[in-house]
Amino acid sequence: xxxxxxxxxxxxxxxxxxxxxxxxxxxxxxxxxxxxxxxxxxxxxxxxxxxxxxxxxxxxxxxxxxxxxxxxxxxxxxxxxxxxxxxxxxxxxxxxxxxxxxxxxxxxxxxxxxxxxxxxxxxxxxxxxxxxxxxxxxxxxxxxxxxxxxxxxxxxxxxxxxxxxxxxxxxxxxxxxxxxxxxxxxxxxxxxxxxxxxxxxxxxxxxxxxxxxxxxxxxxxxxxxxxxxxxxxxxxxxxxxxxxxxxxxxxxxxxxxxxxxxxxxxxxxxxxxxxxxxxxxxxxxxxxxxxxxxxxxxxxxxxxxxxxxxxxxxxxxxxxxxxxxxxxxxxxxxxxxxxxxxxxxxxxxxxxxxxxxxxxxxxxxxxxxxxxxxxxxxxxxxxxxxxxxxxxxxxxxxxxxxxxxxxxxxxxxxxxxxxxxxxxxxxxxxxxxxxxxxxxxxxxxxxxxxxxxxxxxxxxxxxxxxxxxxxxxxxxxxxxxxxxxxxxxxx
Ligand code: ADP
Numbered sequence: 001x002x003x004x005x006x007x008x009x010x011x012x013x014x015x016x017x018x019x020x021x022x023x024x025x026x027x028x029x030x031x032x033x034x035x036x037x038x039x040x041x042x043x044x045x046x047x048x049x050x051x052x053x054x055x056x057x058x059x060x061x062x063x064x065x066x067x068x069x070x071x072x073x074x075x076x077x078x079x080x081x082x083x084x085x086x087x088x089x090x091x092x093x094x095x096x097x098x099x100x101x102x103x104x105x106x107x108x109x110x111x112x113x114x115x116x117x118x119x120x121x122x123x124x125x126x127x128x129x130x131x132x133x134x135x136x137x138x139x140x141x142x143x144x145x146x147x148x149x150x151x152x153x154x155x156x157x158x159x160x161x162x163x164x165x166x167x168x169x170x171x172x173x174x175x176x177x178x179x180x181x182x183x184x185x186x187x188x189x190x191x192x193x194x195x196x197x198x199x200x201x202x203x204x205x206x207x208x209x210x211x212x213x214x215x216x217x218x219x220x221x222x223x224x225x226x227x228x229x230x231x232x233x234x235x236x237x238x239x240x241x242x243x244x245x246x247x248x249x250x251x252x253x254x255x256x257x258x259x260x261x262x263x264x265x266x267x268x269x270x271x272x273x274x275x276x277x278x279x280x281x282x283x284x285x286x287x288x289x290x291x292x293x294x295x296x297x298x299x300x301x302x303x304x305x306x307x308x309x310x311x312x313x314x315x316x317x318x319x320x321x322x323x324x325x326x327x328x329x330x331x332x333x334x335x336x337x338x339x340x341x342x343x344x345x346x347x348x349x350x351x352x353x354x355x356x357x358x359x360x361x362x363x364x365x366x367x368x369x370x371x372x373x374x375x376x377x378x379x380x381x382x383x384x385x386x387x388x389x390x391x392x393x394x395x396x397x398x399x400x401x402x403x404x405x406x407x408x409x410x411x412x413x414x415x416x417x418x419x420x421x422x423x424x425x426x427x428x429x430x431x432x433x434x435x436x437x438x439x440x441x442x443x444x445x446x447x448x449x450x451x452x453x454x455x456x457x458x459x460x461x462x463x464x465x466x467x468x469x470x471x472x473x474x475x476x477x478x479x480x481x482x483x484x485x486x487x488x489x490x491x
Pocket of ligand 1: 261321
């Protein structure tokens with residue numbers, strides 16, 4: 001069996017997969033979200049580690065297995081979240097600063113003023129933003145008493161959550177990360193595949209704090225025997241979205257996956273590095289053997305969250321699943337469009353002054369129309385990003401693989417296929433993130449080979465575009481018109 005450790009933003013999970021890629025057992029623990037100030041978000045690194053270890057032990061117990069039954073461990077994690085720890089004690093010197101945390105926006109403004117934006121885009125593939133790890137490390141070094149001196153003396157380690165877990169699992173023997181996680185730090189040069197000296201310099205981050213960067217399928221080390229009862233090989237690692245791309249079997253150029261959760265996360269395998277002209281991020285998907293595979297990434301802030309708003313804000317549905325039934329009760333959308341720009345708009349618009357809006361209301365509009373408009377908006381936002389991706393990658397989208405909570409909505413998946421004019425596929429195992437980490441580890445230790453990984457993709461639920469091209473083109477036209485009118489709303 002393969003044990004996947006899936007360390008997410010709100011919970012730690014462990015899932016055990018058998019050779020047929022089925023889930024044998026799993027365990028999950030939520031942990032504390034810490035909000036010390038407005039726009040600050042932290043996690044306790046010790047709680048991350050303890051919860052992750054507990055669920056790993058629990059999953060083994062639930063499956064009635066021992067460590068010797070596990071061929072390898074794969075790790076996947078919330079990306080960008082930053083931890084700095086002391087080499088001697090193995091203890092973090094500050095809480096983990098979570099990807100959502102905005103405290104370093106002013107450091108980004110300074111870098112922007114100094115003209116670093118273009119350099120960062122070209123060399124890290126990222127947009128200059130507080131979201132990524134680099135400025136968070138800087139903040140810790142400047143604000144935690146004694147941190148700067150210790151860092152200069154080579155006594156501190158930085159890591160994203162993958163590195164932290166690896167360090168703890170190996171009792172401090174291994175300090176490494178993988179290419180996918182490294183490429184989210186805003187310190188890693190994705191052209192040369194090395195830590196970027198210029199960025200380290202300008203942010204005053206000593207290179208000796210950084211982990212070594214390894215392939216995604218790699219023998220990272222062994223767990224110290226006391227954790228799981230015996231040593232287990234750690235052989236796979238990837239950030240959550242890249243892991244999902246791998247778990248969805250998007251191994252070829254032009255293949256893409258979309259995770260329909262609170263927001264949407266879309267990644268397209270571009271094979272080689274493609275820089276975006278349309279507000280997307282370029283990132284390393286994975287490196288296996290001597291081959292580095294790149295991806296384009298775009299996100300949408302409000303997706304499933306719009307459905308939560310129907311339930312909690314408007315109270316016109318009782319649960320998310322009911323939305324499909326209400327949408328289907330109508331022959332069409334009645335000309336009603338909802339732009340869920342509740343927090344501004346992300347890719348490809350990047351307008352933080354946009355706000356949510358509803359267009360096309362008439363006396364005939366009912367709550368069912370609002371529900372349908374909200375669901376349709378997920379499909380249109382996805383199309384917006386995918387069109388930008390296809391343009392940047394200079395490739396046609398053959399098919400979209402979907403996962404995440406809202407991929408259970410059949411109305412939405414059908415409408416998605418209709419507006420994209422391509423097949424939408426939902427896999428039998430929607431735990432694609434954990435599956436991706438398991439695949440990487442399994443590939444490394446020979447538990448699966450490439451053919452076996454590829455062979456899995458026949459049990460998808462597929463949605464084909466229906467013969468309604470005129471209708472969907474008209475709808476997408478109105479959607480674009482609606483977006484235009486919601487941009488720059490806040491003065
Ligand atoms: P996250 O990982 O971001 O917490 P999940 O993948 O667990 O998200 O998905 C939860 C989101 O999916 C919620 O925002 C919820 O509103 C939405 N959702 C869940 N089921 C459905 C459904 N049947 N139809 C539409 N949206 C749904």
